[in-house]
Amino acid sequence: EIVMTQSPATLSVSPGERATLSCRASQSISSSLAWYQQKPGQAPRLLIYGASTRATGVPGRFSGSGSGTEFTLTISSLQSEDFAVYYCQQYNNWLTFGGGTKVEIK
Amino acid sequence: QVQLQESGPGLVKPSETLSLTCAVSGYSISSGYYWGWIRQPPGKGLEWIGSIFHSGTTYSNPSLKSRFSISVDTSKNQFSLKLTSVTAADTAVYYCARQTVGAAPAWFVPWGQGTPVTVSS
Numbered sequence: 001e002i003v004m005t006q007s008p009a010t011l012s013v014s015p016g017e018r019a020t021l022s023c024r025a026s027q028s029i030s031s032s033l034a035w036y037q038q039k040p041g042q043a044p045r046l047l048i049y050g051a052s053t054r055a056t057g058v059p060g061r062f063s064g065s066g067s068g069t070e071f072t073l074t075i076s077s078l079q080s081e082d083f084a085v086y087y088c089q090q091y092n093n094w095l096t097f098g099g100g101t102k103v104e105i106k
Numbered sequence: 107q108v109q110l111q112e113s114g115p116g117l118v119k120p121s122e123t124l125s126l127t128c129a130v131s132g133y134s135i136s137s138g139y140y141w142g143w144i145r146q147p148p149g150k151g152l153e154w155i156g157s158i159f160h161s162g163t164t165y166s167n168p169s170l171k172s173r174f175s176i177s178v179d180t181s182k183n184q185f186s187l188k189l190t191s192v193t194a195a196d197t198a199v200y201y202c203a204r205q206t207v208g209a210a211p212a213w214f215v216p217w218g219q220g221t222p223v224t225v226s227s
Binding site for chain 2: 001044091094096097
């Protein structure tokens, strides 16, 4: 099983600042990575697939990068609606999720 | 637009069988795509359970014991999840979601709103 490790577990950021979230795979997954945003009481929402392709309707302030084992989700200027938990998910070999990063208001 | 809606009993007793259904609207399951189940224990992360293609081909999480089965009913435009011999560890919100078209299931979009399941006597 490919293990996905996200860091940090919690990220404290002020509105308007940049947030950088990391996701590491236990073995190479090429670009087979997706990112999701989950707000309390809601289902996850797809943000990024193919490591860097934004899903339909996702604002341009969200960007994904990386390949192999190291991936990054960047939110260029945090808006109030961006404070949530973010998960990465690999689909190169079966499907596994990372443990999540909570982005909270500083 | 495609929408998914989970339904289930909400409360199940230990050792019993849990049955959940995901009704799909706005898209015909028989037209393609993979369809998946994911669960999230209270306060924890996401766990993929398994996926099914419209033809009935299934993919299951190899890390889970073979207590799960997934089936599809194209006549009702829905797919289902069954979990046998449930324990408290199966308490979670269960989500269904559409996946991608391709050689294997990939990312999930869109998701249903989720249905909470509690295992308790």
